[in-house]
Amino acid sequence: MKDPNNVIVQLENISKTFRTRTSFLKGAPKEVVALNRVSFEIFKGEIFGLVGESGSGKTTTGRLMVKLETPDSGKLWVGGNDITQIKGRTLKNFRRKVQMIFQDPYQSLNPYLSAYDSVSEPLIVHNVGNSETRKDRVRQSLNAVGLAPSDDFFYRYPHQMSGGQRQRIAIARAMVLEPEFVVADEPTSMLDASIAIHIFNILSELRKKFKVTFLFITHSLAAARYLCDRIAVIYKGEIVETGAAEDIIQNPQHPYTQALIRAHPRFRH
Amino acid sequence: MALLTVENLSVGYHTRKGFLKSVQGVSFSLAEGESLGLVGESGCGKTTIGMSLMGLLPENAAVTGGRILFEDTDLLQLSKTEIRRVRWKKIAMIFQAAMNALNPVHRVSDQIAEAILAHHADISEETAMKQVESLFQVVGIPPDRMRDYPHQYSGGMKQRAIIAMALSCNPSLIIADEPTTALDVIVQDQILNAIKDFQKRLNVSLIFISHDIAVVADVCDSIGIMFAGQLVEYGNVNDVFDAPMHPYTRSLLASYLTLDKDIVHLNSNPGETPDLINPTAGCRFSERCALADAACSLQIPEWVEISPTHKTLCSRFK
Numbered sequence: 187m188k189d190p191n192n193v194i195v196q197l198e199n200i201s202k203t204f205r206t207r208t209s210f211l212k213g214a215p216k217e218v219v220a221l222n223r224v225s226f227e228i229f230k231g232e233i234f235g236l237v238g239e240s241g242s243g244k245t246t247t248g249r250l251m252v253k254l255e256t257p258d259s260g261k262l263w264v265g266g267n268d269i270t271q272i273k274g275r276t277l278k279n280f281r282r283k284v285q286m287i288f289q290d291p292y293q294s295l296n297p298y299l300s301a302y303d304s305v306s307e308p309l310i311v312h313n314v315g316n317s318e319t320r321k322d323r324v325r326q327s328l329n330a331v332g333l334a335p336s337d338d339f340f341y342r343y344p345h346q347m348s349g350g351q352r353q354r355i356a357i358a359r360a361m362v363l364e365p366e367f368v369v370a371d372e373p374t375s376m377l378d379a380s381i382a383i384h385i386f387n388i389l390s391e392l393r394k395k396f397k398v399t400f401l402f403i404t405h406s407l408a409a410a411r412y413l414c415d416r417i418a419v420i421y422k423g424e425i426v427e428t429g430a431a432e433d434i435i436q437n438p439q440h441p442y443t444q445a446l447i448r449a450h451p452r453f454r455h
Numbered sequence: 456m457a458l459l460t461v462e463n464l465s466v467g468y469h470t471r472k473g474f475l476k477s478v479q480g481v482s483f484s485l486a487e488g489e490s491l492g493l494v495g496e497s498g499c500g501k502t503t504i505g506m507s508l509m510g511l512l513p514e515n516a517a518v519t520g521g522r523i524l525f526e527d528t529d530l531l532q533l534s535k536t537e538i539r540r541v542r543w544k545k546i547a548m549i550f551q552a553a554m555n556a557l558n559p560v561h562r563v564s565d566q567i568a569e570a571i572l573a574h575h576a577d578i579s580e581e582t583a584m585k586q587v588e589s590l591f592q593v594v595g596i597p598p599d600r601m602r603d604y605p606h607q608y609s610g611g612m613k614q615r616a617i618i619a620m621a622l623s624c625n626p627s628l629i630i631a632d633e634p635t636t637a638l639d640v641i642v643q644d645q646i647l648n649a650i651k652d653f654q655k656r657l658n659v660s661l662i663f664i665s666h667d668i669a670v671v672a673d674v675c676d677s678i679g680i681m682f683a684g685q686l687v688e689y690g691n692v693n694d695v696f697d698a699p700m701h702p703y704t705r706s707l708l709a710s711y712l713t714l715d716k717d718i719v720h721l722n723s724n725p726g727e728t729p730d731l732i733n734p735t736a737g738c739r740f741s742e743r744c745a746l747a748d749a750a751c752s753l754q755i756p757e758w759v760e761i762s763p764t765h766k767t768l769c770s771r772f773k
Binding site (some may be wrong): 239351378382383403409411432435446447452 | 707
């Protein structure tokens with residue numbers, strides 16, 4: 187792998203095909219190529235944007251990186267280790283260092299768990315600290331996402347919070363183990379514009395404060411431009427363009443990127 | 456003469472926690488062939504207004520005041536049978552994620568012909584099919600795809616078929632509620648062009664409901680900005696975007712992420728959506744507003760006219 191000091195994630199020729207289930211009526215199973223020889227790397231401490239439309243394979247890419255999916259072929263390194271085939275204890279250790287924030291905070295949080303229980307759960311699963319130190323870490327994590335005073339949120343349940351607050355709980359839960367790498371999969375597509383900006387600013391702050399690296403998955407080039415250092419554009423399972431965020435917006439090379447920019451809504455004046 | 460005049464419309468919902476005042480004293484009017492955009496965040500009451508116009512409010516909703524004058528008839532006074540004669544025939548609606556509204560086991564052309572036949576007893580099946588053909592031309596579906604089933608269509612084509620269905624009874628007003636929200640940007644662009652095209656060509660009036668101000672700026676002649684059930688700024692699209700006056704409109708525009716302007720770091724702590732069960736008597740934006748003083752949350756805000764085609768529900772913006 188390339189320069190292990192600077193690169194935290196590297197994908198090399200990753201392919202993934204999904205097969206539809208066979209049934210008597212539908213005949214032979216169909217194959218859907220989700221990813222076709224995808225390669226790129228993410229540098230330590232950056233926010234890397236993966237931009238594409240629905241069905242382009244962007245979520246599959248994110249899920250592969252946190253080992254929620256396994257690639258059919260290709261190699262995947264995270265933090266200098268080949269994680270393509272890991273299992274058991276190595277996998278559990280790996281899960282401590284990478285986390286994921288999902289699209290829909292209405293679905294990703296357990297409605298029966300209070301904010302405190304949701305955020306402290308990863309600490310318990312990974313056996314970190316005792317009940318006292320855990321409380322401190324939950325406090326820190328809630329403060330870091332702007333839910334202050336944190337103790338006021340301890341006993342709130344998802345239905346007692348707004349969408350923005352719920353997503354911040356989900357972020358606090360992802361951050362509480364102080365991971366090295368976090369995949370944020372369309373974290374704001376269910377939220378209003380002003381709240382989305384607030385979430386972006388929180389992610390930016392977290393990156394500075396905890397030196398964490400983010401993969402930000404989005405369908406919006408404008409959101410990627412606002413938040414990310416570098417962007418990869420994915421189309422039909424293939425990376426069509428990678429580069430510094432502003433370069434891609436100002437000087438897109440691939441026809442698909444150019445079409446995306448043309449179609450982006452803009453004010454007439 | 457205005458085709459539609461909404462006067463002081465107030466609508467609420469009975470909920471377990473109390474009566475939720477979803478729309479509060481909203482007034483606007485729409486001329487024949489005009490397009491109006493209603494913009495606001497989720498829960499601001501824009502869909503409730505659309506549903507009131509269609510007479511499709513759910514059971515737990517109640518209109519607490521105002522009038523909806525359509526061709527000089529107050530739609531709120533009509534019986535269920537009477538409103539059924541207006542709905543779809545004169546006022547049609549394109550719903551959010553409407554592509555799921557097509558029946559999977561019938562051919563798309565048959566479904567739209569059925570809609571025409573249901574409202575016009577005197578039309579033969581052949582004439583109806585001819586009309587479907589010309590509708591598909593208007594919305595841009597190739598004639599050889601007419602007899603396909605919905606699953607053979609892409610998301611964008613399904614949305615085009617839904618637009619064709621809304622146009623099928625030749626309505627004078629179309630309400631489009633977030634018609635492109637579920638679509639990818641490139642498809643969204645195509646659908647918006649199709650909407651602009653039929654709107655001009657058929658000279659039909661349009662109410663376009665969206666959370667995306669740039670989309671509304673692209674499609675509409677005039678715009679109403681809504682916050683927490685109140686209309687807070689209203690006027691000609693160019694006037695409002697050239698000189699936004701209400702602090703909420705300004706914050707909406709400031710938090711819009713673009714590709715053409717320079718990138719600026721946006722400070723935002725938007726605050727929470729106000730309580731609509733016990734709303735403040737005054738301006739509902741006052742809790743979040745940087746310009747607000749104590750009086751703002753107590754006094755009922757008044758409209759300030761900036762120009763004959765632009766007004767705002769705030770007097771502190773200067």
